[in-house]
Amino acid sequence: LTGKALVDYVNENQQFFKAEYSPKVAQRRLGSLMKKEYLEDPIQKEAIASAEEPVINDGIPERWLSRLADKLVSDKRFDARTKWNECPSITQIRDQSNCGSCWAVSAAETMSDRLCIHSNGTIKTMISDTDLLSCCGSSCGYGFEPVRAIQMNIMKRGPVQAAFTVYEDFAHYKSGVYVVSLCLFTSVQS
Incomplete structure (x- = not known):
């Protein structure tokens, strides 16, 4: 069809x-x-299966992690542009066109956003996706999937990257x- x-x-x-x-x-x-x-890409499937689970709890005891997650993501609406309005990079979406480099573009955007957020708006640098592309071979990893971890990370630290x-x-x-x-x-x- x-x-x-x-x-x-x-x-x-x-x-x-x-x-x-x-x-x-x-x-x-x-x-x-x-x-x-x-x-289904067999190399991607193997990379995801063998990836180590990221550390996301920042030293928080496991028994409290679930409660913290529930509290952080209980609000159905969250707008990073409002929460970190001193960071203009959050509102920008770069155009990768048909390059196939979504991982580098989104990683550079995420790093730019987080630098600004964690410097309280004093660092407003746009990280170069071209620099990332120049130093990485054909296999730079395939990320991970735990939705809860991603939600918590967004609420605590700012934007994350994703591709589909x-x-x-x-x-x-x-x-x-x-x-x-x-x-x-x-x-x-x-």
Whole structure:
């Protein structure tokens, strides 16, 4: 499925997000988007499985960690732009275009934000993603996934970086929580 047929399928067969057909999207080639045969990267899977769990508790006893997490993330709304309004880098989103360097761009943005936050707004430097790209080979790690740890880190220290694989249905995303459509992994005929 592709184009209007994909949008119709997404809207009829899942409730997480709404898609909207856009002729502009339909007209351009989506060749740079991930195809289903590349869904699972064995090297990435192994790297994630063998990664050490990060230390996130800063010396807080384990019995208190859960209570702290609940307190920190109990508010359903959190806006880093408001909390750290002295840091202009938080509002900026860099354009990586079609470079494939999302990890370097987002890491540099995160470092820039955290430098500003932890200096109380006195350091407003934009870290260079190009510098990161120049000193890293083809395998710089694949991150980790614990949602609670990420939520706590955002609330205590500021922005974190994240990346996800983009498929054609995301090009039609309108609202809601994006979840890749099942039709991209089955042989549904339009």
